[in-house]
Amino acid sequence: MYNAIGNTNISNIRIFDSSHGQSKCNSKPSVPECNTNSKHQNFCVDVKSNVLDSCTNTPVTPTGITTGVTAKIPVVLAELTIQFNVNALIKLPELALEIKNIKKKVKITQCTLLQPTNILFIKGFVRKNIDYSTGKCANMEGVCGELHHCTIDVPFECSTPVTFSTPPAELAVNSSAEFEFFKVSDLPHKHFAEKDKLLSGDFSEFNQIIVENFNELPFCELISARIFEFDEFIGRHRPYESEFPFEEKLFHKIEEKMVIELTVKILQNRQVEIPPTTGGTSRPPHCFSTAEEK
Incomplete structure (x- = not known):
C-alpha cells in the first residue's frame, strides 16, 4: 500500500494517492502546479491529429478558345546561368571545436534589367546556418561541450550582359x-498706321500636351542554384594553461570561398496572338447534342 503524500512541491509530476485512485490535481485543484494558469506549470508541447477520409473526384476535360485569341502572357526573353565568386571571413561569437554542419539557402533581393541596354543587375545573399561544437571542459583524454548554431547572411552582387532569345x-x-492659337491685336496709333494690326500667338495663355506611356517591366524567376564551397578554419590553437587532447584545437574564424551558379529566367508580360487550332471541332461547355446530330 502506498500512503498519500502531502506538502510536496514537485513541478510537472502528478502524485497519486492509491487509496482513492485519484491524482493530486484531481483531489486538490488549488495546488499551484495543478492550476492551468499557474506559472509553475511546465508545459512544452501538445499534438492533436485527425485521420481524414479520402474524398472522391470526377475528372473534367478542360475546354478553351479554339478560334484564336489575343492574350497577355509572360514571354521568356532570356534564360542564363550566372556565376558568382565570393570570399568571406566569418567570426563566430565563441571558440569552436569543429563544424558539424552548414546549411545554405540562396536568396535574391534584386534582379533588374536596365533598359534599353542588355545589362542585368542581380543582388542577393546566401543564408548560412552553421552548427558547431564547443569545448567547455577537457583533459588529456577528451573534450566535452555543447552544440551551438549561428545563422548569418553572406551578400553578393554583380552585373552581367544578357543575350536575348526574344x-x-x-x-x-x-x-x-506646347501649342498656341493665332491672335489679332490692335497697335498703338502713335507709332503705327490705323490699318496696321499685330498678328501673333496669344501670349495670355499656355497650352500643352503631355503623353505618358507605361511600359511593362521585365522580371526574373529563379530556376536553380548550385553552391561550391571551401571553408578553412583560421587561427586554430590549443588553449593555454589547460589540459587538452593533443590533436584537438579551438578556433573562432572561418574563411570561406564560394562559387555560386544561379540559373535565372527573364520574362516580360506581352500581348501575344494565339492562332486558331486546326484538325478538330470544339464544342462550348454545357452543350447538348440535338436529335439531328444523333
Missing part, C-alpha cells in the same frame, strides 16, 4: 509639346 518590347517614351 528581345524586350521597345520602350515607349513620354513626350511633352
Whole structure:
C-alpha cells in the first residue's frame, strides 16, 4: 500500500494517492502546479491529429478558345546561368571545436534589367546556418561541450550582359509639346498706321500636351542554384594553461570561398496572338447534342 503524500512541491509530476485512485490535481485543484494558469506549470508541447477520409473526384476535360485569341502572357526573353565568386571571413561569437554542419539557402533581393541596354543587375545573399561544437571542459583524454548554431547572411552582387532569345518590347517614351492659337491685336496709333494690326500667338495663355506611356517591366524567376564551397578554419590553437587532447584545437574564424551558379529566367508580360487550332471541332461547355446530330 502506498500512503498519500502531502506538502510536496514537485513541478510537472502528478502524485497519486492509491487509496482513492485519484491524482493530486484531481483531489486538490488549488495546488499551484495543478492550476492551468499557474506559472509553475511546465508545459512544452501538445499534438492533436485527425485521420481524414479520402474524398472522391470526377475528372473534367478542360475546354478553351479554339478560334484564336489575343492574350497577355509572360514571354521568356532570356534564360542564363550566372556565376558568382565570393570570399568571406566569418567570426563566430565563441571558440569552436569543429563544424558539424552548414546549411545554405540562396536568396535574391534584386534582379533588374536596365533598359534599353542588355545589362542585368542581380543582388542577393546566401543564408548560412552553421552548427558547431564547443569545448567547455577537457583533459588529456577528451573534450566535452555543447552544440551551438549561428545563422548569418553572406551578400553578393554583380552585373552581367544578357543575350536575348526574344528581345524586350521597345520602350515607349513620354513626350511633352506646347501649342498656341493665332491672335489679332490692335497697335498703338502713335507709332503705327490705323490699318496696321499685330498678328501673333496669344501670349495670355499656355497650352500643352503631355503623353505618358507605361511600359511593362521585365522580371526574373529563379530556376536553380548550385553552391561550391571551401571553408578553412583560421587561427586554430590549443588553449593555454589547460589540459587538452593533443590533436584537438579551438578556433573562432572561418574563411570561406564560394562559387555560386544561379540559373535565372527573364520574362516580360506581352500581348501575344494565339492562332486558331486546326484538325478538330470544339464544342462550348454545357452543350447538348440535338436529335439531328444523333
